[in-house]
Amino acid sequence: MPASPSTARAINDRLALRLLQQEGPLTAGQLKQLTGLSRPTVADLVDRLTASGLITVVGEAGARRRGPNARLYGIVADRAHLAALDVRTQGVLVLVSDLLGRVLAETSVPIGGDTGTGPAVEQAMTAVERALKEAGADRLHTVGIGAPGLVDPATGDLRDSAGLPAWHRSLAAALQDRLPGARVSVENETNLAALAEQSEGAARDRDTFVLLWLGHGVGAAVVLDGTLRRGASGGTGEIGFLPVPGTDALPAATDCGGGFHSLTGAAAILTLASRHALPTPPSPDGAAAAEVVRAAVAEVTGVPGDAGRSGSAGAQDDPGSVAARRRRPPDAGTAPEEGPAARFLRALADRVAVGVASVVAVLDPGCVVLGGEVGQAGGAVLAGLVEERLRRMSPLVTEVRASTLGGTAVLRGALLSARERAQDELFAPPGPAGG
Template structure:
């Protein structure tokens, strides 16, 4: 057990900091010289670490070897399954993108997901696949609850995808995955508690407490779209067509009314405005929502615009897949 813990500690440092020398690993881990020497030998024999160069090549005298991760030790895929297209990104174990593919949904979805993933993989074997899709995902079964908004979705689709790919495939709500990206690289970095309000062609929210996405018993945590606000479902109050015709002040007022419910119950301290509208609205929309939210909810709450660049769902899917693969491979 001590060896496993030490090995994972060293691997995580190499993931975080890049190639390191044995003395640097000793300093960072507090482990002895023989222990670090043994773990490096063990990791190299396991094909997890290799010598990537030398430290101090620009000076005279003996140089220390630099040890780095073997990037091709495993590959993962993150998938964004939306209403119009399937997009897959494949990354190596260090997180470097190795391939990407997108296919438009024109009817039958069966087979399209696997083809998109395989095109992105380019012949590389995959360790883990994480798919983000709209809808409730039951945490116990890993399957969608009820009807999906994705055209061509049929019961048993995920089972067929898993069978054809022959690797672990995890299905997750797309807003939950966007929250993972926000927590790791976006506006919520450093905050263990927050609610992500997703304002896009779909309306919803993700709840993160204690640094973990909270899904609820049936996967319904954060489904604010069905809340009744001013006699209208929130998803209708801020639908894409409606939002396009609102001035910024009215839009902020409507968003604040939906956010006030989760803030009053959860007291997260932070609300992140995500999706296309939240990202484009920027700091100005966040400021207006914060002003109106302060008058509606009893708990003081900061509001920030999403700062995740690109596809947050896809990034969250890749990050989640990497976590699972690293636990599998690194122990």
């Protein structure tokens, strides 16, 4: 059955808005070419969208061209302001952007482990309000929150998880109360990191991949055929509970201590480093584990600082360059017995490969991205070693890549999620009264 005139107009408007969001300012002639619509139809939709305040004239296509077709139309970026939050056990990172995703303000606030729920929520709220003021915005349209733990797919609430601060579960409600009219949503941090890597990071050329998060704890996000998979209870990717060889016990429903977490969590990595006579920081968190891995990579490669970080090597600049990596093995693999740092990295890669091989056997994703603080610190070196080990364990060809977004992935993913939700609402077809 053919669409009604009002439905057809709504579809055309949404198509034009998406093109303006993806391509930037366009002339009416360019919209006609990209949409395949007739000139009168494009003229009508430009008038409608301008009258609704969604687009405006932002310039002209050329100094010598004049007339309606020479005008450049762009989305009114300040029609809505968005916030993204990366909620961690030690604090909160906040950014505020416009509708196009341009960052207008950023801030962070540390929150100590002994801070009560009320004071912790108040500190986080103060950070959000400070960023909003710095951005010059009066209100927020949408807030996207990335947090560790399970998110209930039915309610969208962060579920009670052992080891996570109680204020995590109270923050979304506080934001909703203090920011009237804002749409607030919570998503698992690893899922958001995967969305960011798919949109603008290491997996931008992949519709199917798995992101393995290596930090204080471990987790995974699964993207199949371009869609993030959450599972029946929101638990897809809870790889820390995966039973694996090499641990002293089996995991329990309330404790992943006997699972993959026991091999690759921050405490396990620091213990492994100590066994290889490497200096280790006293704090058993993700930052400390990343520090040890980064130092080991620097020692093996002979390049101090960020040598192991993704994006620093040419092979990581192009996600499709696995063939080049195979022709030139990672530096850590050239002399594995020369020192404790190289042996430590190989041992860590062996551990990571155990979990990756299990995921590959079930999903066959073709690509695994190593994210989180440790994945970022290991960079191309650790990714190459894991891929090398995986090739000996699995018949399924799988490329292993390092995150190119590193510590910004969760925040970028939260912003992408918030922008998508805001645009879905603002660009939605009008109701009967608007048709």
